[in-house]
Amino acid sequence: QVQLVQSGSELKKPGASVKISCKASGNTFTSYAMNWVRQAPGQGLEWMGWINTNTGNPTYAQGFTGRFVFSLDTSVSTAYLQISSLKAEDTAVYYCATPPPDASLVQGFDYWGQGALVTVSS
Amino acid sequence: QSALTQPPSASGSPGQSVTISCTGTSSDVGGYNYVSWYQQHPGKAPKLMIYEVSKRPSGVPDRFSGSKSGNTASLTVSGLQAEDEADYYCSSYAGRNYWVFGGGTKFTVL
Numbered sequence: 001q002v003q004l005v006q007s008g009s010e011l012k013k014p015g016a017s018v019k020i021s022c023k024a025s026g027n028t029f030t031s032y033a034m035n036w037v038r039q040a041p042g043q044g045l046e047w048m049g050w051i052n053t054n055t056g057n058p059t060y061a062q063g064f065t066g067r068f069v070f071s072l073d074t075s076v077s078t079a080y081l082q083i084s085s086l087k088a089e090d091t092a093v094y095y096c097a098t099p100p101p102d103a104s105l106v107q108g109f110d111y112w113g114q115g116a117l118v119t120v121s122s
Numbered sequence: 123q124s125a126l127t128q129p130p131s132a133s134g135s136p137g138q139s140v141t142i143s144c145t146g147t148s149s150d151v152g153g154y155n156y157v158s159w160y161q162q163h164p165g166k167a168p169k170l171m172i173y174e175v176s177k178r179p180s181g182v183p184d185r186f187s188g189s190k191s192g193n194t195a196s197l198t199v200s201g202l203q204a205e206d207e208a209d210y211y212c213s214s215y216a217g218r219n220y221w222v223f224g225g226g227t228k229f230t231v232l
Contacts, residue, residue: 035221037168044125044226045160045168045211050219059219095167106215108158108173115167 002026004096004113011119017084020116022096029077030054031101035109036070036081040092048094050105051079086120093117126151126212126224133230139200142227144212145193150222152193156215159188159197162226163208171210172197199229207231 007021024032036048049060051070058070069082083090094116097109127145134140144151144159151157157175160168170179172188175195185201195214199206212224 037223044209045162045213045223047213047221047223061220097168105219105221106154106156106174108156108170108213109160109168110170110173110179112167112169 002032002098002101002111004098004111006094006096006113006116009117009119011121012086013122014086014088014120016086016120017082018086018118019080019082020094020118022079022081022113024077024079024098027101029074032098033103033105034070034072034079035097037095037097037109038092039095039115040089043092048081053079083118086118088120090118091120124222126214126222128210128212128224128227130225131228131230133232134199134202135232136202136204138202139198140202140229141196141198142210142212142229144195144197144214144224146195146214146222147193150214150216151190151195153217154215155190157188157190157195158213159186159195160211160213161206161208162211168211202231204231 003025005023030053035050038046048064051058067084071080096113099107100110155175159172162168175190176188187198210227216222
């Protein structure tokens with residue numbers, strides 16, 4: 001059974017950085033296509049991009065370039081989202097999500113982490 | 123990549139059928155048969171209900187169905203039940219390994 005377990009809530013000051021983790025289990029880590037999705041308070045879902053767990057190649061959606069970095073540590077089956085120069089508007093729940101193992105990216109996101117709340121406030 | 127357009131709200135009575143629309147462009151919804159629908163209850167992670175326009179993942183009731191015509195996709199929920207009350211989001215593949223979500227529809231069971 002595929003499981004994505006994310007790190008806990010974070011409270012950060014503007015200008016700081018945060019690194020969120022997403023640990024995958026249930027299948028070979030390189031069988032996942034790890035996506036990141038943002039949900040601001042009371043708002044909808046925004047696709048941030050994804051990282052190829054085979055090659056480590058990231059793809060970023062418009063609006064998520066520069067301050068946002070996807071990375072991997074395959075030795076511990078974990079994907080990371082790092083956000084630098086945090087702003088108040090980065091306050092949101094951040095989800096990792098993946099299609100089924102070895103499935104095409106186009107099949108949609110069948111498995112989701114529980115979400116990690118990042119609050120940016122002085 | 124602009125967000126797909128969904129009605130902000132929808133409602134229906136128990137037992138009824140309701141359809142939620144999702145309008146995009148020929149670069150996303152109209153260009154690919156890769157539309158997904160997600161259900162999200164308050165404080166929970168989204169759940170995949172429909173993928174590839176009309177396919178249901180294992181465990182999703184057949185009361186949920188999806189379709190597409192041109193640049194508009196639709197999610198129909200029939201035989202409404204109280205637990206169907208949630209936010210629903212559509213999503214479409216937009217080429218070159220990009221996805222786009224709709225703005226979401228808050229669905230109320232009256």
